[in-house]
Amino acid sequence: xxxxxxxxxxxxxxxxxxxxxxxxxxxxxxxxxxxxxxxxxxxxxxxxxxxxxxxxxxxxxxxxxxxxxxxxxxxxxxxxxxxxxxxxxxxxxxxxxxxxxxxxxxxxxxxxxxxxxxxxxxxxxxxxxxxxxxxxxxxxxxxxxxxxxxxxxxxxxxxxxxxxxxxxxxxxxxxxxxxxxxxxxxxxxxxxxxxxxxxxxxxxxxxxxxxxxxxxxxxxxxxxxxxxxxxxxxxxxxxxxxxxxxxxxxxxxxxxxxxxxxxxxxxxxxxxxxxxxxxxxxxxxxxxxxxxxxxxxxxxxxxxxxxxxxxxxxxxxxxxxxxxxxxxxxxxxxxxxxxxxxxxxxxxxxxxxxxxxxxxxxxxxxxxxxxxxxxxxxxxxxxxxxxxxxxxxxxxxxxxxxxxxxxxxxxxxxxxxxxxxxxxxxxxxxxxxxxxxxxxxxxxxxxxxxxxxxxxxxxxxxxxxxxxxxxxxxxxxxxxxxxxxxxxxxxxxxxxxxxxxxxxxxxxxxxxxxxxx
Amino acid sequence: xxxxxxxxxxxxxxxxxxxxxxxxxxxxxxxxxxxxxxxxxxxxxxxxxxxxxxxxxxxxxxxxxxxxxxxxxxxxxxxxxxxxxxxxxxxxxxxxxxxxxxxxxxxxxxxxxxxxxxxxxxxxxxxxxxxxxxxxxxxxxxxxxxxxxxxxxxxxxxxxxxxxxxxxxxxxxxxxxxxxxxxxxxxxxxxxxxxxxxxxxxxxxxxxxxxxxxxxxxxxxxxxxxxxxxxxxxxxxxxxxxxxxxxxxxxxxxxxxxxxxxxxxxxxxxxxxxxxxxxxxxxxxxxxxxxxxxxxxxxxxxxxxxxxxxxxxxxxxxxxxxxxxxxxxxxxxxxxxxxxxxxxxxxx
Numbered sequence: 001x002x003x004x005x006x007x008x009x010x011x012x013x014x015x016x017x018x019x020x021x022x023x024x025x026x027x028x029x030x031x032x033x034x035x036x037x038x039x040x041x042x043x044x045x046x047x048x049x050x051x052x053x054x055x056x057x058x059x060x061x062x063x064x065x066x067x068x069x070x071x072x073x074x075x076x077x078x079x080x081x082x083x084x085x086x087x088x089x090x091x092x093x094x095x096x097x098x099x100x101x102x103x104x105x106x107x108x109x110x111x112x113x114x115x116x117x118x119x120x121x122x123x124x125x126x127x128x129x130x131x132x133x134x135x136x137x138x139x140x141x142x143x144x145x146x147x148x149x150x151x152x153x154x155x156x157x158x159x160x161x162x163x164x165x166x167x168x169x170x171x172x173x174x175x176x177x178x179x180x181x182x183x184x185x186x187x188x189x190x191x192x193x194x195x196x197x198x199x200x201x202x203x204x205x206x207x208x209x210x211x212x213x214x215x216x217x218x219x220x221x222x223x224x225x226x227x228x229x230x231x232x233x234x235x236x237x238x239x240x241x242x243x244x245x246x247x248x249x250x251x252x253x254x255x256x257x258x259x260x261x262x263x264x265x266x267x268x269x270x271x272x273x274x275x276x277x278x279x280x281x282x283x284x285x286x287x288x289x290x291x292x293x294x295x296x297x298x299x300x301x302x303x304x305x306x307x308x309x310x311x312x313x314x315x316x317x318x319x320x321x322x323x324x325x326x327x328x329x330x331x332x333x334x335x336x337x338x339x340x341x342x343x344x345x346x347x348x349x350x351x352x353x354x355x356x357x358x359x360x361x362x363x364x365x366x367x368x369x370x371x372x373x374x375x376x377x378x379x380x381x382x383x384x385x386x387x388x389x390x391x392x393x394x395x396x397x398x399x400x401x402x403x404x405x406x407x408x409x410x411x412x413x414x415x416x417x418x419x420x421x422x423x424x425x426x427x428x429x430x431x432x433x434x435x436x437x438x439x440x441x442x443x444x445x446x447x448x449x450x451x452x453x454x455x456x457x458x459x460x461x462x463x464x465x466x467x468x469x470x471x472x473x474x475x476x477x478x479x480x481x482x483x484x485x486x487x488x489x490x491x492x493x494x495x496x497x498x499x500x501x502x503x504x505x506x507x508x509x510x511x512x513x514x515x516x517x
Numbered sequence: 518x519x520x521x522x523x524x525x526x527x528x529x530x531x532x533x534x535x536x537x538x539x540x541x542x543x544x545x546x547x548x549x550x551x552x553x554x555x556x557x558x559x560x561x562x563x564x565x566x567x568x569x570x571x572x573x574x575x576x577x578x579x580x581x582x583x584x585x586x587x588x589x590x591x592x593x594x595x596x597x598x599x600x601x602x603x604x605x606x607x608x609x610x611x612x613x614x615x616x617x618x619x620x621x622x623x624x625x626x627x628x629x630x631x632x633x634x635x636x637x638x639x640x641x642x643x644x645x646x647x648x649x650x651x652x653x654x655x656x657x658x659x660x661x662x663x664x665x666x667x668x669x670x671x672x673x674x675x676x677x678x679x680x681x682x683x684x685x686x687x688x689x690x691x692x693x694x695x696x697x698x699x700x701x702x703x704x705x706x707x708x709x710x711x712x713x714x715x716x717x718x719x720x721x722x723x724x725x726x727x728x729x730x731x732x733x734x735x736x737x738x739x740x741x742x743x744x745x746x747x748x749x750x751x752x753x754x755x756x757x758x759x760x761x762x763x764x765x766x767x768x769x770x771x772x773x774x775x776x777x778x779x780x781x782x783x784x785x786x787x788x789x790x791x792x793x794x795x796x797x798x799x800x801x802x803x804x805x806x807x808x809x810x811x812x813x814x815x816x817x818x819x820x821x822x823x824x825x826x827x828x829x830x831x832x833x834x835x836x837x838x839x840x841x842x843x844x845x846x847x848x849x850x851x852x853x854x855x856x857x858x859x860x861x862x863x864x865x
Binding site: 066278281282285287288290291292294295296297298299301302303305306438441442445449489492494495498499501502505506509510511 | 828
């Protein structure tokens with residue numbers, strides 16, 4: 001039995017053996033401190049790639065959707081996290097209108113029966129026309145009110161008000177913000193009303209279809225969500241200044257963790273929203289999903305450019321990872337925690353705490369958490385079954401559509417977490433998503449398209465390979481028959497990952513961890 | 518679909534369209550207050566400008582047609598199609614500039630290069646299929662993209678600034694002989710369209726369609742599907758390389774971007790806009806794609822990309838099978854579209 005399995009996986013084992021030999025050979029060519037640094041950097045890049053690739057892999061495996069907007073969602077996670085971290089007062093200002101508009105949308109199930117009854121009394125072309133008019137009116141109202149809403153925000157065009165300047169101020173602890181004027185009750189009520197008008201239009205539009213009303217009675221979840229949103233909006237409106245000040249005076253470490261949570265949460269909400277409204281109608285038309293997600297990625301990039309501007313800027317590191325005082329660089333992990341050092345010595349190399357340790361730790365935690373979710377919970381069981389045959393799962397009486405939404409939200413949430421995690425190390429730019437998407441695709445293909453451990457292994461492999469190429473670009477590879485050591489030039493770094501993918505796919509078409517067909 | 522495409526009414530329609538397209542520059546010149554002779558003399562003006570824009574549309578249309586043959590007709594999803602175009606564009610530039618070859622020799626060598634790269638894709642084709650084929654072709658094209666940007670070959674390819682300073686033979690120079698080049702590009706587009714129509718109706722083309730519909734069944738019927746897919750790739754490669762040739766003749770600078778994933782995605786967008794597998798949709802899609810891009814950029818400046826994204830999403834919802842595809846459905850024929858539905862079901 002064991003021998004049979006070995007024989008069946010012969011190519012796979014040989015490939016893994018060759019990769020190991022290559023890794024060992026590459027490791028022997030450099031001193032210990034360089035090696036430690038290169039491996040840790042590779043793991044760090046690999047973990048960021050993994051966070052994007054994991055979502056891509058789950059979404060592709062379960063729904064056959066190749067989400068080309070995933071890189072842009074990663075980017076949006078980074079920008080949202082930056083905003084919570086650097087300008088929490090802007091977020092507090094923004095929460096009021098967003099939550100108020102969302103109240104109407106959350107109460108959509110409550111509105112639908114009323115709208116339905118009312119719409120049935122209309123005659124002529126009116127039932128087809130009024131939802132569009134109402135939606136336009138609602139959306140226009142929101143935009144108009146937003147133009148009049150006092151907001152304390154950065155301005156990319158002015159240097160003294162640009163995101164980069166604010167980031168620098170946070171880093172030096174000299175951040176000064178001018179609080180926005182308080183908002184009148186009329187504007188607040190206007191947002192609430194506009195949200196309801198918008199929701200009524202959407203409800204009418206949904207009733208144009210042939211689908212029956214999904215439920216009867218009081219939708220308890222919707223009412224709860226509505227009340228909660230209303231509460232958040234009220235708190236942010238009434239206690240705007242004290243809330244802003246509390247956040248601004250908070251320890252940067254606490255604010256950074258808050259930013260991580262907020263970015264992930266925003267990613268989950270955005271993912272759920274995109275799946276239910278845009279992706280869901282297209283499950284029957286696989287190729288057009290590519291066009292849709294592509295269109296979304298264009299929109300994502302332009303939105304980010306419009307709000308945060310085109311220039312790149314940085315996200316300062318939290319105090320926990322930025323200590324430079326006594327006892328730094330730390331000699332042990334205990335010292336590291338006690339002194340909150342920016343760097344530590346390991347194998348004689350200077351290792352940056354955030355880039356080379358924290359990212360890897362968070363990546364590992366997520367890896368294990370998602371692994372447990374997939375292997376040990378009921379939802380995970382449904383997801384694994386759905387990857388194999390989602391029609392069969394549906395036939396067994398499981399609401400696969402809901403699982404689709406959950407998985408899409410989870411995948412986007414992971415990508416957004418990757419974004420905010422990567423931001424302090426690689427900075428924020430408009431093309432960070434596009435670059436990472438290509439890496440994640442390569443990692444996915446190497447690991448086997450729908451396999452979760454494959455996505456992790458592929459991502460780490462890609463990260464390590466790239467960092468080794470960069471390192472050897474500096475020290476050179478001594479090759480036989482060549483007098484000078486061969487130095488891979490910078491363009492060869494991405495090329496190496498691509499070449500690795502091509503070779504592995506030609507040898508193992510199903511990837512390293514994919515299932516045999 | 519037993520009906521021949523070369524029926525009398527169809528041919529007359531095409532001929533009329535051809536004549537209208539030839540007359541268009543003259544009409545624009547008259548409208549603009551120039552004499553029709555200005556068109557023949559390539560004088561500066563909106564007629565010359567529109568011709569330039571339309572030549573770009575024709576080049577993109579030929580390129581999109583070749584992608585439609587691979588994806589729409591044969592059902593192969595390739596993410597490396599831009600390489601076919603880029604090889605043509607770069608080869609032409611190098612042959613003209615560094616080797617000093619004439620048009621005829623260049624074109625012959627171009628066909629040879631196109632055959633070689635299609636065979637390279639054929640090596641991949643024999644081993645992997647589905648989305649893996651897409652990713653491996655993406656890998657091959659990315660390697661090519663990186664090579665043409667490498668500094669080692671900058672005397673030939675111009676590295677990341679692109680291939681510059683190509684001197685085009687005078688008789689097809691797009692600056693002095695704009696109208697002549699316009700007609701050449703127009704005729705090439707029509708020629709390739711008719712050739713592809715004929716190919717799809719030929720026994721070989723029918724097998725390609727059968728592969729798209731159900732490859733296992735075509736295999737079971739005794740067709741060696743690999744050779745048919747390879748033929749489609751060969752034809753597409755030669756066509757796309759020819760589009761690349763026209764591109765280099767028309768544009769003085771060849772940017773490395775024509776080998777990037779973005780350019781393959783552009784082809785995908787064009788045939789999705791027009792309708793997958795409809796051939797005429799590829800041409801229409803190329804026109805919509807290029808003109809939208811140009812005019813949105815001109816009217817709205819930097820925010821054009823945002824609007825473009827919105828338009829693409831709108832198209833997906835309001836023209837679910839592309840312009841031509843949706844027209845066919847809401848008309849009375851369902852050709853070339855049912856496979857998408859079938860595919861969606863079989864993949865779930």
